Amino acid sequence: MPNETKATCCTDDACCSPKEVTFKKTLSLTPVNPAVPASTASCCTDNGCTAEIKEREEEKGASILENGKHLEYRIEGMDCGACAVTLEKHMRSLPYVTDIRVNFSTGNMKIVHNTTPETIISEVKKAGYTAIPASSQRKAAKAPSSYSGISLMAVSGILLVLGSLSSLVQVPSTIVTTLYAASILVGGYKPARSAYYAVKSGSLDMNVLMASAAIGAALIGEWLEGATVVFLFALGTTLQTKSIERTRESIRSLMDLAPPEAWVKQGIALTRKPVEEVKIGDTIVVKPGEKIPLDGEIAAGTSSVNQAPITGESIPVDKQEGDPVYAGTVNEEGSLEIHVTKLVEDTTIARIIHLVEEAQEKKAPTEAFVDRFAKIYTPIVFILAILIMIFPPLFGWGTWEAWLYKGLELLVVACPCALVISTPVAIVSAIGNAARHGVLIKGGAFLEIAGTLQTLAFDKTGTLTEGKPKVVKVLTINGTEQDMLAIARTIEEHSKHPIAVAIMDYTSGQHLSSRQGENFTTIVGKGAQAIIDGISYYAGNLKLFQGLHAPTTSIEKQVLELQNQGNTIVIIGTHDTILGIIAVADAIRKTTTDALQKLKKIGIHQTVMLTGDNEGTASHIASTAGVDRYFAELLPEDKVAAIKKLQENNHVVAMVGDGINDAPALATANLGIAMGGAGTDTAMETADIILMADNLEKLPHTITLSRKALRIIKQNIWFSLIVKFIALGLIFPGWLTLWLAVISDTGAALIVIANSMRLLRIKN
Structure with a gap:
């Protein structure tokens, strides 16, 4: 992939590859919502789109900025992805709303409007949800305790029980029917209101389907069935909402740390x-x-x-x-x-919260596919239910009442709620767990890639090693040691390279000062040059001096011996004379060997070290650290070629570095992992996954967590589909009742949520 700097976004969260969304940019842009008008949306080049990208500023984490007031709200009461779609469509239809995005995973709504916040809160309430403004620090105000939904559900349940008991003690049927009707009205008030706004906005969410089933049951005289459907739906919705809020709170709890x-x-x-x-x-x-x-x-x-x-x-x-x-x-x-x-x-913690919230809003490929499937599946089943209610009795294949009942059952079974939440709840739980362990995963797509990794490539300096090399040996070939070191200090004082810093620290300890130099030049991959007293002096590796045709024959054996001992060699001299050799060594981090061993235990196929160091140093570090392979003497462009070589035969490869150097290699890899994010803003901006600590200790946990998340997502999807197909199969023999259909839907959703929440409890 070309190493571009231009940012790209998607009109569909999954239409771009993760690399195009992340590594072609400096600032992190949130993918544009599909519902944004084409004039403000951006498209993927590989989708053939040509819509222009409308520049979107970011200020204090805001991801929508237009003319008007930008506000963010926490939305309570959303327990399914369709709820977010319905609310977004309703709010978008209002004339004073310029732009909006409602995210089910985080429970947040970001909106640009030209009215008062009170009006926005009122409109959200009309749709059946509660909007709570977030503060300027992205810290939501403490939600007021609200028991209205639970109270209505409880009253509905009491009326249902009273109706059932009354039917057993020969109470007049009108009283029993009145109790069931009251149960339906009380318990169904909020779903019916939400259903109204869903229909008004052109959505077919679970509220529409359940309300239709309850009304249909009442029309054919199945009052008990209708009341049971409403109560079970209200109960399931309440439990789902509470469970999903627990996953959202896993991130919000970070806000209380400071x-x-x-x-x-x-x-x-x-x-x-x-x-x-x-x-x-x-x-x-x-x-x-x-x-x-x-x-x-x-x-x-x-x-x-x-x-x-x-x-x-x-x-x-x-x-x-x-x-x-x-x-x-x-x-x-x-x-x-x-x-x-x-x-x-x-602050770092504020940026962590912002990045994690952004990550939760980015759909993984699996989630995007499930959403697309649900958008097709629900209308088809709804139409099929209508056809079943009408055509069989028209042809005399049964009674109207029997086929109406089957159609109502199909409406309830049509709810794809468990399927739709199977992926986002698992992703939110996994990202929340990782954040609490000092790892930022910047989207569900990257979580999925991490779960399929086969090969890990590591930058050497600062990743496998401390990144703080020290001078361990000085050999003088010509002249005095002090003169040679003073020249080395003069050449290296303009460089920030760790080896240059090591030489500066060593010469400072020897109380040596720099000389007057000019025309300082960096020779990429080889060393540096400066003119001192009218003479060009060089500091670099053996290749540099061989290229200068300097007399290196006499020192090649010494250089090779030092390199084989794991030292990086810096030769000081001119075109004609070798002044001396400085040996610099970089110690392996204490956590490196342990982390690499754990990676092998969890099934990573191979670990690879990429370094610009010579063969001897690379071999010594690789054997000491325990990596399987190494590539030595690499220039930045060579590291890209090494990554591509590792990717042959469709191998999934991650590049692990410090987030500042090796950007081309990070961009080329399937996954870019930066470490030391707590100390570098660049790492937090450029990588797909960020290890906040300056070591590899949390990398095995991250991969294990990602793999478990993938397994749980697959379990959720298959379980949701199997339950749905079993329920569909039981309709036509007449073995399924309306209340069993509700239990199959809400019960499956609760099991999927509980299964996903296991990811919150996985420890390092």
Whole structure:
């Protein structure tokens, strides 16, 4: 795939490959909703679309910005994907609504309008749901306790029981019918209201189907059946809503990690302020045992900080002056003074919440397919039910009442609720679990890819190794060691490469200073050059000096020996003279070997190391770390070729790096995984999956979680379909009743939700 920088979005969440949605961009754009008018929508190039992309700004996590007021609401009462579609269609029909997206998975509604928030809340209520405005920090206000839905369901159930008991003690039939009718009216009020708005907006959701079944049962005199249908539907809906809210709360609980107030130092006094009032540059004080309220750098004090809420690391990290700290982490020991570096809405924890919510809104390919299937399936079954009610009795193949009853059963069975929620609830649960363990999965599509990985390719420096190499040996060939090191320092002082930093640190320890240099040049993949006292000096690998035709024969044996010991070699010299050799070594991370062993245990076929280092160093690091294969002496473009080679025979390959370097390789791989996201904004923007800790410790858990999520999604889909087909098969022999049809639908939905919620409990 070409390494473009232009962002692409989809009019259907699944129409683009994940790479096109993520790695062709710098800023993360949320896929545009299919319902957005064509003039504002963007399309995939491989779909042949030509609609222009209308530029969409992002401000504090907002993903819809147009003329008018942009607001976000939490919607309560949505227990099925069709509910979100119905609400979105209803709101879109209003003249003062410019743009809207309702997401079932997160329970959020993002809307642009030219009216008051009270009007929006009122319109949402008309459709049968409750809208709660989110605050500017993307933290929803605490929902007021509302028992209206439960109360109506309870009253409906009581009336149903009274009607059933009355029929057993020879009470007049009119009283029994009145009790059943009252049960239908009370329990069916909210579904009927939602059904009205669904029909008005052109949707066929479960409220329409259930309301039709209840009304039909009453019309043919099956009052008990109608009341039972309404009560069971209300009960199932309530249980589904409560269960789904638990999965949504798995992310919302992250919002409570950071404290709402901070102690701000003003002179020698401390003032307690809301975090919203704290500015960048302010100094806050965090006492032992307190949570850190905002991101910043330690200005004074030392302590151990528990970063588990952000990175998932179980062991506290020692912090001292100059080290970064993050909101939501816990100061365990000493008192700290912290210079604030980010406002409350820009903290790492706020960005995590935003990215996870965006991830939950992006449909996985499986979810998109199921949604498309449901859109076709439901109308077909609805029409089939109407035909069954009319044609058989017309041809004298039975009574009108019998075929009307079968048609009503088919209407109830037509609800694809369990099937529609089979995927999104599992994905929300898995993404929520991963976020709590310090891993950000940026969409269901990437979760699915992670579950099918066969090969993992790792960048060496900073991924498998510490990324902080040190000078371990210095050999002087010509001249003095001090002169050679001073020249090396001069050449490397303009580079940020880890090896250059190691040489700078070493020469600083030797109290050596740089010389006057000019025309500093980086030679990609080989080294660097500078002119000192009118002479061109070079610092680089053996290939560089062989290309310069410098006299390298006498040092090649020494270089090879040092490389075979796992050292990276930096040669210092000119076209004519070799001044000396500096050996630099990078230690393997403590967690690397353990993580690689766990990856093999969970069935990863092969692990591969990609590095620009020489063959000897690569071989030593590969054998010590325990990777299966390695590619050495690679330029950035060579790493892309290596990834493509690994992808041969349709192998699914992930590239693991730091999210800053190796961008082409990350983009080429089926999945890009960045580590150290807590410290780098780039990692959080560019990768598909982000390991917030600066190590591979959570990678095996991520892959295990993804695989279990895929298994559960498949289980849910097959279970939903099997239950549906069994129910359909029982209709025509007359073995299915209306209330059994309701139980088959709502019961299957509850089982699917419970199965998906198992993903929340999977531990590392």
